[in-house]
Amino acid sequence: MKLSGGGAHQSKTMMFRELEALIGTGASTPEEFRSAAIDENAIGKATSNTRRLTFRHLASLYGLVDQPPLTKALMRTWKGDIQGRRLRALLVALARDPLLRETAPVVMTGSVGQSLQRPLFEEAFVAAFPERFSEKMLRSLAQNCASSWTQSGHLKGAVKKLRQRVTPTPTTVALAALIATASGFGGPAILSSGWMMVLDLSPEQALDALRRAEAIGLARVRSAGDVTEISVRQPMATALGVPELEYV
Numbered sequence: 001m002k003l004s005g006g007g008a009h010q011s012k013t014m015m016f017r018e019l020e021a022l023i024g025t026g027a028s029t030p031e032e033f034r035s036a037a038i039d040e041n042a043i044g045k046a047t048s049n050t051r052r053l054t055f056r057h058l059a060s061l062y063g064l065v066d067q068p069p070l071t072k073a074l075m076r077t078w079k080g081d082i083q084g085r086r087l088r089a090l091l092v093a094l095a096r097d098p099l100l101r102e103t104a105p106v107v108m109t110g111s112v113g114q115s116l117q118r119p120l121f122e123e124a125f126v127a128a129f130p131e132r133f134s135e136k137m138l139r140s141l142a143q144n145c146a147s148s149w150t151q152s153g154h155l156k157g158a159v160k161k162l163r164q165r166v167t168p169t170p171t172t173v174a175l176a177a178l179i180a181t182a183s184g185f186g187g188p189a190i191l192s193s194g195w196m197m198v199l200d201l202s203p204e205q206a207l208d209a210l211r212r213a214e215a216i217g218l219a220r221v222r223s224a225g226d227v228t229e230i231s232v233r234q235p236m237a238t239a240l241g242v243p244e245l246e247y248v
């Protein structure tokens with residue numbers, strides 16, 4: 001997980017449409033992704049320069065070139081769970097872009113139907129990074145992040161952004177548990193972590209979703225009295241064929 005520095009949201013959004021088109025080509029290696037984006041123009045950009053720039057941001061945000069275990073997990077779950085693609089892409093973007101993560105509390109504390117406009121996102125950046133960004137950059141960052149939260153389904157509306165609930169799939173919840181585990185959470189703390197809050201899940205709902213993930217081989221949940229053990233590293237490593245996931 002990237003803990004510092006900038007990210008794609010300084011100039012782009014989570015670019016879900018482009019990501020979906022790129023993975024949809026069947027590309028899997030860095031070279032295949034680069035060729036599909038730039039040579040074949042799978043991302044639908046008008047000029048070679050724009051294609052190169054867009055691919056650079058996609059590669060940075062989703063790890064398409066270095067392909068860490070989290071990226072491999074995203075790609076291995078892509079075909080099998082179409083419904084959860086947007087939220088899983090968001091989870092990876094949040095894990096890899098600290099700037100997008102700074103806006104999560106704005107969205108998570110918003111009640112369903114509440115209007116969440118650009119100034120709220122700008123205020124989050126000012127509080128986290130005093131005097132770091134110009135007014136122009138703050139506006140761009142806020143707009144890009146709000147767009148990403150719209151693409152993920154947390155917000156709706158082209159101009160007036162309204163909060164709405166998302167409904168994650170069991171596969172998506174397993175990925176959130178994996179990121180939570182990699183972030184240092186364990187046991188019941190996984191269920192109340194910010195990664196489950198991003199999916200609009202209470203601890204009880206998260207536990208139920210992980211039990212359903214267990215049924216498809218992506219998690220292991222054991223409860224005895226007040227003790228709850230949750231494991232996703234080994235089950236996901238085995239089920240997805242990504243051995244490195246055991247060590248994230």
